[in-house]
Structure formats: structure tokens, C-alpha cells
Amino acid sequence: xxxxxxxxxxxxxxxxxxxxxxxxxxxxxxxxxxxxxxxxxxxxxxxxxxxxxxxxxxxxxxxxxxxxxxxxxxxxxxxxxxxxxxxxxxxxxxxxxxxxxxxxxxxxxxxxxxxxxxxxxxxxxxxxxxxxxxxxxxxxxxxxxxxxxxxxxxxxxxxxxxxxxxxxxxxxxxxxxxxxxxxxxxxxxxxxxxxxxxxxxxxxxxxxxxxxxxxxxxxxxxxxxxxxxxxxxxxxxxxxxxxxxxxxxxxxxxxxxxxxxxxxxxxxxxxxxxxxxxxxxxxxxxxxxxxxxxxxxx
Amino acid sequence: xxxxxxxxxxxxxxxxxxxxxxxxxxxxxxxxxxxxxxxxxxxxxxxxxxxxxxxxxxxxxxxxxxxxxxxxxxxxxxxxxxxxxxxxxxxxxxxxxxxxxxxxxxxxxxxxxxxxxxxxxxxxxxxxxxxxxxxxxxxxxxxxxxxxxxxxxxxxxxxxxxxxxxxxxxxxxxxxxxxxxxxxxxxxxxxxxxxxxxxxxxxxxxxxxxxxxxxxxxxxxxxxxxxxxxxxxxxxxxxxxxxxxxxxxxxxxxxxxxxxxxxxxxxxxxxxxxxxxxxxxxxxxxxxxxxxxxxxxx
Numbered sequence: 339x340x341x342x343x344x345x346x347x348x349x350x351x352x353x354x355x356x357x358x359x360x361x362x363x364x365x366x367x368x369x370x371x372x373x374x375x376x377x378x379x380x381x382x383x384x385x386x387x388x389x390x391x392x393x394x395x396x397x398x399x400x401x402x403x404x405x406x407x408x409x410x411x412x413x414x415x416x417x418x419x420x421x422x423x424x425x426x427x428x429x430x431x432x433x434x435x436x437x438x439x440x441x442x443x444x445x446x447x448x449x450x451x452x453x454x455x456x457x458x459x460x461x462x463x464x465x466x467x468x469x470x471x472x473x474x475x476x477x478x479x480x481x482x483x484x485x486x487x488x489x490x491x492x493x494x495x496x497x498x499x500x501x502x503x504x505x506x507x508x509x510x511x512x513x514x515x516x517x518x519x520x521x522x523x524x525x526x527x528x529x530x531x532x533x534x535x536x537x538x539x540x541x542x543x544x545x546x547x548x549x550x551x552x553x554x555x556x557x558x559x560x561x562x563x564x565x566x567x568x569x570x571x572x573x574x575x576x577x578x579x580x581x582x583x584x585x586x587x588x589x590x591x592x593x594x595x596x597x598x599x600x601x602x603x604x605x606x607x608x609x610x611x612x613x614x615x616x617x618x619x620x621x622x623x624x625x626x627x628x629x630x631x632x633x634x635x636x
Numbered sequence: 637x638x639x640x641x642x643x644x645x646x647x648x649x650x651x652x653x654x655x656x657x658x659x660x661x662x663x664x665x666x667x668x669x670x671x672x673x674x675x676x677x678x679x680x681x682x683x684x685x686x687x688x689x690x691x692x693x694x695x696x697x698x699x700x701x702x703x704x705x706x707x708x709x710x711x712x713x714x715x716x717x718x719x720x721x722x723x724x725x726x727x728x729x730x731x732x733x734x735x736x737x738x739x740x741x742x743x744x745x746x747x748x749x750x751x752x753x754x755x756x757x758x759x760x761x762x763x764x765x766x767x768x769x770x771x772x773x774x775x776x777x778x779x780x781x782x783x784x785x786x787x788x789x790x791x792x793x794x795x796x797x798x799x800x801x802x803x804x805x806x807x808x809x810x811x812x813x814x815x816x817x818x819x820x821x822x823x824x825x826x827x828x829x830x831x832x833x834x835x836x837x838x839x840x841x842x843x844x845x846x847x848x849x850x851x852x853x854x855x856x857x858x859x860x861x862x863x864x865x866x867x868x869x870x871x872x873x874x875x876x877x878x879x880x881x882x883x884x885x886x887x888x889x890x891x892x893x894x895x896x897x898x899x900x901x902x903x904x905x906x907x908x909x910x911x912x913x914x915x916x917x918x919x920x921x922x923x924x925x926x927x928x929x930x931x932x933x934x
Binding site: 546594 | 811816840844846879883887918920924
């Protein structure tokens with residue numbers, strides 16, 4: 339098991355901006371959990387994502403946590419150049435698998451996004467880092483409907499051929515279910531047998547943890563999650579967070595899978611996150627008060 | 637798939653009492669969903685559970701929905717007599733699998749609870765109904781810790797031998813995980829090969845839907861759920877509901893399992909429930925606004 343904490347990027351991106359010091363507090367709390375990979379920010383337009391406008395300043399502080407492996411999300415060549423200039427080596431590059439989402443999100447087609455992979459891979463590699471291609475709307479697109487499995491398999495193969503070192507599959511709108519996870523990952527595994535694969539689920543419709551289990555059963559161990567389930571729309575708390583790190587840790591540890599993560603410390607980290615954003619987080623486990631507090635009677 | 641709506645009993649039991657008319661509105665909404673089994677109330681002490689003090693009055697109204705199969709929960713012989721006197725035929729009798737929970741919840745040991753099965757079975761059978769034994773704290777007890785699988789298997793067998801027609805396994809404090817579900821249900825199935833089995837999960841730690849899938853894969857099709865995920869403590873919304881009917885329906889239909897339930901109608905029922913209780917419900921799918929509303933971007 340190889341969890342990645344994504345609260346500082348995917349969790350915060352729609353929140354009102356919080357001070358840099360609050361992000362450093364969150365990193366201190368995350369570092370104490372045993373999670374070793376952190377998606378720390380994205381290098382995108384500060385006007386589009388004001389909550390992450392301090393990407394350079396945050397990147398400058400990361401030497402404080404030598405045990406953590408940080409990655410940053412980029413949406414194109416410009417962001418990748420900013421990221422490596424700021425000292426980031428491991429980059430995540432988002433490719434929307436549907437033209438509808440790609441055009442809405444990044445004003446380019448999927449093919450145009452793929453065409454940038456070699457340049458971004460070179461930037462990462464020249465900095466001593468790796469490039470992870472994140473295939474967004476890997477199961478469903480809010481504009482174009484279902485994403486064909488064959489389209490994802492083709493995209494995955496092309497991204498790898500063009501220089502991506504790893505792949506991640508994003509259930510961007512939180513619609514997939516375990517059977518579809520199994521199918522897609524199995525097909526990708528055949529096409530890209532030697533590439534590390536990861537998954538990024540949202541719990542929008544409640545199936546997030548079931549999808550994590552399906553991914554594990556398919557041999558995938560790189561899982562994105564955020565402490566407290568931070569993410570989604572802050573004006574509808576609970577509706578659409580990332581899967582919660584503590585719920586993944588609970589599920590896996592209770593299932594006999596060693597995560598290397600301290601559940602109590604993740605709950606402490608979620609409390610730090612909740613104070614930082616100033617509103618309730620959606621994680622059921624966090625809101626229930628921890629793994630052992632009795633609840634329910636029937 | 638054979639869903640049972642339990643919001644009117646397990647969902648409401650800790651809420652402030654709502655008017656009888658509001659319960660009838662909920663039943664109208666549930667009847668429109670396609671769910672055909674409803675746990676409608678419990679016949680327990682009105683002082684202990686004021687929200688269900690109108691059990692007799694509610695039972696008197698159930699002839700309005702001839703297509704629904706109603707059951708009522710009882711905690712002992714007295715409640716069973718009240719239930720059949722009120723016209724209920726199908727009874728659910730709760731047996732706490734741990735002495736700690738049994739003593740705290742019903743002031744008797746597990747064995748004392750089991751001893752009442754024949755009398756309660758006779759009351760149900762003489763009324764033309766069936767008796768379902770609900771084994772509470774089937775996986776974990778807040779007082780006694782883990783419940784041994786062998787203890788549940790033994791209890792299940794004894795309950796059946798004493799007259800129970802069906803069994804249901806309650807994850808009372810919402811702690812179990814899919815692997816434990818698979819193990820327990822497999823063991824019970826061996827011991828009671830001809831008995832219908834059901835499951836009752838809470839989503840307290842986020843694993844509820846994953847457990848539903850595990851139960852289905854073990855051949856169990858009787859699943860308890862509540863519209864909107866109503867249940868648990870109303871003062872910590874979201875922390876500990878039942879699994880949400882709409883999330884189960886979404887998961888199963890998207891997985892290719894026919895539920896016979898109309899997801900849109902379940903969401904309408906959840907809205908009726910939310911208005912009746914006057915606070916937000918925990919279901920992620922409900923709060924996201926339905927199955928198709930786009931959410932999330934990363």
C-alpha cells in the first residue's frame with residue numbers, strides 16, 4: 339500500500355485561500371502519519387485557482403520534510419516550467435480523456451494535451467524527477483458521458499510511449515463502481531504491463547472505498563486520498579470529497595493490509611485540516627470521532 | 637436484490653419524534669420507489685424510544701400500501717404481543733450477540749434473549765407471519781470487543797432451531813469490513829444452508845457499501861438501507877447513518893444488478909425524509925444532488 343495525500347492540492351483547490359503557514363501545519367501533521375507521498379500543490383493559473391497561488395512559496399519550504407516525496411500537478415508546459423523552476427522534480431500532468439472535459443478544463447483537445455507529454459516528461463526527467471500522467475474522466479465525463487475503456491487504454495499507452503513514467507486514473511466526478519474499476523485496470527495492465535498504476539477516486543456517490551478495494555484486488559497499490567476527505571465543493575460539505583485517508587487506512591488495516599500509516603495520526607491531521615479550512619469535513623470516520631467510538635444501536 | 641427500507645425504524649429511533657402524518661408521507665414516498673419491504677417501527681418502551689411511541693397508530697394505517705411487506709422490530713415477548721395485537725405479522729427480534737451489549741441494551745444476557753425465541757416465533761406464526769432473528773453486534777461490540785465468528789454461527793443455528801425463519805446480521809457500530817463479512821456469512825451459510833440471510837450495515841467508517849458488495853458476492857440479497865442514510869445520532873449528522881438506499885441502488889444498478897428500484901424516486905423519498913426530520917442527511921449521493929450532476933474536477 340502506497341497512499342498519497344492529495345488534500346493540499348485536490349482538497350484545497352476549491353476552498354477559499356488559506357495562509358501558507360496553515361499549509362505548513364498540515365504538512366507537519368501529514369508527515370507524522372506515515373504517509374510518504376504528498377501531492378502538494380499545482381502550478382496553474384493563480385486567477386483560476388487562487389487557493390494554490392502560493393505554489394512557488396510552498397515549494398520553497400518542502401526541504402523541511404526530507405522523508406516525504408512531493409509531487410505537483412501541472413496542466414501544461416508553462417506550469418511544468420514553473421514547477422521545475424520552483425524545485426519540484428516529480429510532476430503530475432493531467433490529460434482529460436474526453437474532448438468535452440479537456441476543452442472545458444484546459445481549452446484544448448485530448449490529442450493536443452497528449453502532444454505536450456514529451457516536453458513535460460523532459461522537464462521532469464532533466465530535473466531528476468518522474469512524470470505521472472493523470473487520465474482524468476477515466477470512467478465518465480460530465481459533458482461526453484461514458485468514457486470508452488478502449489480510449490483510456492489507447493491514451494495510457496500513448497502517454498507511456500511519449501515519456502510518462504507512471505499513470506493515474508481519475509474518477510473525476512465520482513461515478514464509477516468496482517466492476518468498472520476492475521475492467522479498466524485489467525485492460526490497462528495488459529497494455530502497459532511494466533508501468534506503475536495509481537487511482538484517484540471521489541466519494542461523490544458513496545462507492546469510493548469499494549472502488550479502492552477493487553483496485554487493490556487488481557494489484558494497484560497507489561491510492562490517492564485526503565485527510566478528512568477534504569475536497570469537492572466547500573458550499574456543499576460532504577457531497578463530493580476525495581476518499582478520506584483515514585477511511586482507507588481503517589478499511590485496509592482491518593482487512594489485514596499493512597498501510598504503514600497511523601490511523602490516530604491521520605485523524606489528528608484531519609483535525610488540523612478542518613481548523614485550516616474552517617468547515618466540517620465529510621469523512622464519516624472522522625466525524626464519528628475515530629475508529630473505536632461506539633455509535634449506533636440497531 | 638431485495639432491499640428493505642429501515643428509515644422509519646432505525647433511522648428515526650434517535651430523532652426527535654415526528655408527527656404520524658409525516659411518517660405516512662415517508663411511506664407514500666417509499667412506496668413509489670419500488671422497494672417492497674419496509675421495517676416500519678419497533679414495539680419497544682415509548683419512554684426509551686419516544687420517536688416510535690406511535691407504533692400502534694402507525695400499524696393501523698398500513699393497509700394503505702397493500703404492495704408493501706411490513707415488519708416491526710421487537711425486543712421481547714411483551715413487544716411481540718403488542719405488535720401482533722396491532723396487526724403486525726412479520727416480526728424482527730433482536731438478539732445481541734455479546735452479553736455486554738445485551739445487558740446494556742436489554743438488561744438480559746444473550747442466552748436469556750435466545751430463550752424467548754420460541755414464544756416470539758409462535759406469536760408471529762400464529763399471526764400468519766414470519767420471525768426474523770436479528771443478531772446485533774455480529775462483528776464487534778462496543779463493550780466486549782470483537783464478536784467471535786463461532787459465537788455468531790452458534791447463535792444463528794440456535795435461533796433457527798428455536799423457530800426463527802430468517803436471520804439478519806447487524807454491524808451495529810459500523811466497524812466491519814468486506815473480508816469479515818465474507819467470512820462470517822460463509823460460515824453461517826454452511827451452518828444454516830436453508831435459511832434466508834440478510835445484512836444490516838452502518839456507514840460509520842465509510843465501508844458500508846463495500847460490505848454490501850461483499851454480502852452480495854456471498855449470495856446474500858436481503859439488504860437493509862434507509863433513504864438519505866437517515867440514522868445514527870442527529871447531533872452529528874453524517875457520522876453514523878445507515879447505508880443510504882440511493883447509494884446502494886446506484887452502486888448495484890451501475891454494477892449491472894437489477895434492484896427493481898427507481899433511483900430518482902429514492903432521492904425524492906430522501907427529500908421527504910429530510911424535510912420530516914429537519915436536518916441534513918448524510919448520504920453523499922443525495923447531497924451531491926443525484927446521480928448525474930457533475931461534481932469535482934481533479
